[in-house]
Amino acid sequence: MIIYLCMHSADINECDDQRKYPCWEPGRCANNEGSYDCTCPPGSHNHDAKIEKCTLLPSNFPLAAKITIGVILGSSLLVVALLSTLLRLQRRRTKGFFKKNGGLVLRDVRTLNIFTKKEINKITKNQSEVLGKGCFGKVYKGILPDGTTVAVKTSIKINKVRKEEFTKEVEIQSQMIHKNIIKLIGCCLEVDVPMLVYEFAANGSLQDILHGKTRLANFPLDLRLDIAIDAAEGLTYMHSSTSHTIRHGDVKPANILLDEKNMPKISDFGTSKFLTKEKDHTGLVVGSMEYIDPMFRETGQLTQKSDVYNFGVVLLELITRKPIVYDGNHRLIVDFCDVYQKENSGEAMFDKDIATEEDTYILEEIGRLAVKCLAHVVEDRPEMKEVAERLAMLRRARRSGNINNKSPNYFEEI
Secondary structure, eight states: OOOOOOOOOOOOOGGGOTTTSOOOTTOEEEEETTEEEEEOOTTBSOSBTTTSOOOBOGGGSOHHHHHHHHHHHHHHHHHHHHHHHHHHHHHHHHHHHHHHTTHHHHTTOTTOEEEOHHHHHHHTTTTTOEEEEOSSSEEEEEEOTTSOEEEEEEOOOOOHHHHHHHHHHHHHHHHOOOTTBOOEEEEEOSSSSOEEEEEOOTTOBHHHHHHSTTOOSOOOHHHHHHHHHHHHHHHHHHHHSSSSEEEOSOOSGGGEEEOTTOOEEEOOGGGOEEEOTTOOOOSOOOSOGGGSOHHHHHHOOOOHHHHHHHHHHHHHHHHHOOOSEETTTEEHHHHHHHHHHHHSOOGGGSOTTTOOTTTHHHHHHHHHHHHHHTOSSGGGSOOHHHHHHHHHHHHHHHHHTOOTTOOHHHHHTO
16 A cells, blocks of 8 residues: 655745845735735836836826936937037037138138148147247147148238238248248138148257257358358248249248258248239338348338348358347347448457358358348348359358458359
């Protein structure tokens, strides 16, 4: 006989062990024999709270929840609307600047790259590296997408009166191709004040290596003469080799930049005046006061001979290595001309580092040429072409090694 033994086990209340038998709030747990039920309250999105939390339908959200959600959604929509409005206003403002700054004309200039505001910020890394300060604002270092290093300069604020003149200046600058003139690569017109993008001159300015922070300890006469000749050739090109007569108006060592090989490049055309060949002057006095041609200061007439005067000062700084104002309140132009007039020589003021016996005569000739450039009577000043040729003759004579004790007429025959 087989005996079956039946044992009755006690029922477990699963609702007491939420970890083992989950029932997500606000689900309602109900024990039954051998199992349990977990149901969501009426009005919930789902019904089985064993699997997921109960989600109340919107119509059953508490009032406070409804208000909170409404405020959040309303605020979000308001922020989106404000941002959308600001973007539209910014685009309209950008288009306004572009038009105001002559963009409708300059965008058709083949020799000029037009950069957007976004592009110029990327090129300059949001204007993070300042190279220096120009006539109208800071100069920033930039990198073009192809890796070319550039200098980005703030131009001048444009109005209706200035607009046509500005666009013409930028167009002509972009067309000037000469090894001794800094190249204008492009511009950004989507800002209140236009930004001009120029080629980068790695060695700074002539001012820096003559008197400034990167002063060359060894600055031989050969290099000084090379810089003078090349700078003179750049100005000659501006004066006579383009379809427009160009006056720089602010020639000085700070505006003669040097590349990695110390090749000089005339720069900073912010004060330049680009005139047709029929016109002979402009009525606006510009430039650095210490270098300004006295006749320009008196009459406001900017001619090519004003640049010749400025270049005469540059020559004096090259052979004396003195800034235009030195030792407190001494004036280089006045002092040199006084010495030259009294002694018929500038030797007393020559830079001792280059005033060797064999080079004294060359320095005298450069000094004599500088004095001619500084003549008060404008008609007595030479043309820039003549200055460049004269300096080139002196270099050839020096290299020939047969110049000592020659008469001034000797150089006319070289």
